[in-house]
Every structure is written in structure tokens, then in C-alpha cells.
Amino acid sequence: xxxxxxxxxxxxxxxxxxxxxxxxxxxxxxxxxxxxxxxxxxxxxxxxxxxxxxxxxxxxxxxxxxxxxxxxxxxxxxxxxxxxxxxxxxxxxxxxxxxxxxxxxxxxxxxxxxxxxxxxxxxxxxxxxxxxxxxxxxxxxxxxxxxxxxxxxxxxxxxxxxxxxxxxxxxxxxxxxxxxxxxxxxxxxxxxxxxxxxxxxxxxxxxxxxxxxxxxxxxxxxxxxxxxxxxxxx
Numbered sequence: 279x280x281x282x283x284x285x286x287x288x289x290x291x292x293x294x295x296x297x298x299x300x301x302x303x304x305x306x307x308x309x310x311x312x313x314x315x316x317x318x319x320x321x322x323x324x325x326x327x328x329x330x331x332x333x334x335x336x337x338x339x340x341x342x343x344x345x346x347x348x349x350x351x352x353x354x355x356x357x358x359x360x361x362x363x364x365x366x367x368x369x370x371x372x373x374x375x376x377x378x379x380x381x382x383x384x385x386x387x388x389x390x391x392x393x394x395x396x397x398x399x400x401x402x403x404x405x406x407x408x409x410x411x412x413x414x415x416x417x418x419x420x421x422x423x424x425x426x427x428x429x430x431x432x433x434x435x436x437x438x439x440x441x442x443x444x445x446x447x448x449x450x451x452x453x454x455x456x457x458x459x460x461x462x463x464x465x466x467x468x469x470x471x472x473x474x475x476x477x478x479x480x481x482x483x484x485x486x487x488x489x490x491x492x493x494x495x496x497x498x499x500x501x502x503x504x505x506x507x508x509x510x511x512x
Contacts, residue, residue: 320362328358390446393454395438396429415483422450426481426489435460437478437491439511457509459493476505487511 316325331337337355340346353371356364396408408430415424425440436456443450459476476493484490493505 317361319360321360322363324358325360331357390442391453393440411478411481413482415486416444417486419486421445424483426483428478428481435475435477435496437481439489459491479504484508 316327340352346352353368356367398408410428410430411426413426415426416422417424421444423442423444427438427440428436429438436458438454438456440454441450442453459478475496477496479492479494481489481491487510489509489511491507491509493507495503
């Protein structure tokens with residue numbers, strides 16, 4: 279420890295652990311450790327030993343500021359209350375602020391279309407996650423929303439592209455389509471279709487016209503090949 283650390287601890291002990299018999303109606307020596315614990319009590323009672331704010335630069339600044347003194351943007355200070363009390367007060371204010379936007383946004387959202395992507399068993403067993411890698415992209419030029427995703431198990435070599443117009447009243451051709459990578463990287467038609475089969479590890483839009491995909495060989499073997507491909511959306 280440095281001398282500065284030792285001085286800091288010594289000052290803390292001197293300031294906070296003085297005998298304070300006036301706080302306790304009991305015999306023996308008691309120390310004012312409540313200066314720390316009082317802030318953490320989950321109750322609305324006033325603090326036993328409120329902090330001394332004299333000389334605090336922030337309070338002096340507010341006190342001397344005509345505009346900030348009564349500002350509704352500053353959260354009020356409760357020098358006599360614990361942190362739990364202040365936390366509850368702040369949560370109440372935040373909930374009140376968020377309630378109106380939540381109501382407005384909630385009423386403005388509605389279902390534009392419903393598509394069945396896959397079916398799962400009705401058993402009580404936990405169903406595995408089949409929907410993977412959803413990546414959203416908004417083409418502001420053509421006002422179209424895109425969603426890239428894959429479906430595990432029976433379609434690991436396919437990536438699906440879902441697109442919708444931002445104006446829900448307008449439709450888009452090929453609203454959903456699938457790109458099957460499979461064996462498209464095979465060097466010749468003589469290669470077996472199973473010899474170089476690829477599945478999609480990740481996919482993102484590179485720009486409005488290009489999709490970047492990371493592919494891997496599906497064959498279980500050492501040194502699986504990884505491919506980074508740029509695919510034109512057209």
C-alpha cells in the first residue's frame with residue numbers, strides 16, 4: 279500500500295468510527311458505522327446521520343444558478359433519505375415518462391402479414407430453436423425492409439430472404455425466397471453433389487445490393503473449408 283492509501287483509510291476511520299453514544303441508548307462503546315449502512319436500508323425513515331453538503335461544489339453551483347435552481351429537468355435531491363427511497367422515486371418518474379410512448383407505439387403496431395415457416399411437434403418436450411441468424415436491413419432508396427435468416431435441421435444449406443415494403447399497403451414481388459448454396463462451389467459437374475456441400479454460418483447485408491455470407495463445408499472432416507462470398511441481391 280502507498281502512503282496515500284494508508285492516509286485515506288486512516289481518515290475514513292477517524293471520520294466514520296468516532297464514538298457516538300448519543301445515537302444509541304445502550305451501555306458500552308458504540309461507533310457510528312450507520313453512516314454507511316443507513317443509505318442501504320430499504321425504508322422511508324430519515325437517515326440517522328444525514329450527509330454534510332456544506333462546501334459541495336455541485337450544490338453551490340445549483341444554489342447560485344438562477345435557471346437550474348427550479349429546473350424540472352434535474353432530479354430532486356433528498357438529503358434525509360436512503361438510496362432505496364431515491365431509487366423508488368426515480369423508478370416512478372421513469373415509468374411515468376415511458377407509459378405514454380408505450381401506449382402510442384403499442385396502438386400503432388399491427389400485423390401486416392403472417393407466413394408459416396415451419397411446424398414443430400406438439401409434444402411437451404422443449405422444442406429446439408430452428409430460427410437462426412435474423413439480420414435486418416432497411417433499403418431507404420427503395421423503401422424495403424429485408425430480413426435474412428436460416429432454418430436449422432432440414433434446410434441448413436439455405437438462406438432465406440424476406441422482404442416487405444415499408445408502406446404495408448404495397449406488396450413486393452418475391453416476398454420471401456430461399457438461396458440454396460448446396461454444391462454451387464463445385465469445380466465441375468463431375469464432382470459428386472455430396473462432396474462439397476456448404477451451409478451458412480452467418481449472413482449480413484453489405485450494402486443495398488449485396489449480401490455477404492460466411493459458408494462452411496458440411497462434410498465432417500478435418501480442416502473444413504470456410505468461404506466468404508459476396509452475392510448480388512439481384
